[in-house]
Amino acid sequence: MKNAKNTAAELAVETTILSSGNPFRDLGLSNPEERLFKSNLALEVRRLIKERDLTQQEIAEILGIDQPKVSRLLRGQLSGFSVEKLFLMLNKLGRKVEVRISEEGYAPQDADLTVSVG
Numbered sequence: 001m002k003n004a005k006n007t008a009a010e011l012a013v014e015t016t017i018l019s020s021g022n023p024f025r026d027l028g029l030s031n032p033e034e035r036l037f038k039s040n041l042a043l044e045v046r047r048l049i050k051e052r053d054l055t056q057q058e059i060a061e062i063l064g065i066d067q068p069k070v071s072r073l074l075r076g077q078l079s080g081f082s083v084e085k086l087f088l089m090l091n092k093l094g095r096k097v098e099v100r101i102s103e104e105g106y107a108p109q110d111a112d113l114t115v116s117v118g
Contacts, residue, residue: 022036023036024036024039034083037083037115038078038081038083038086039076039078040115041083041086041087041090041115042073042076042078042081042086044090044095044115045073045086045089045090045093046073046074046076048090048093048094048095049070049073049074049093052093056070056071056074057070062092062093063089063092063093064092069081
């Protein structure tokens with residue numbers, strides 16, 4: 001005989017939530033476009049760091065920051081890292097950073113920030 005008590009998994013109802021494509025917007029956080037832009041920059045910095053297979057101390061010396069900051073960056077803790085600082089880190093890791101401002105007629109709410117790698 002089946003136990004009358006159902007587990008949480010048995011009671012769970014499958015729910016599908018459509019994403020806007022920006023998890024920061026989906027979570028209702030302030031400045032979602034800026035957060036996504038900064039996050040994408042940090043992901044590229046992280047990828048380049050991992051690609052080099054160096055210690056955090058060696059990376060800290062290359063980037064001109066201390067090792068605990070490298071650790072925070074690798075864990076995605078981005079407070080204290082400005083977009084400008086991430087641009088400089090990309091430069092120090094051998095990447096050229098270009099900022100392009102388009103004249104396309106976007107309404108302010110439709111304008112966006114993007115990161116392109118390649």
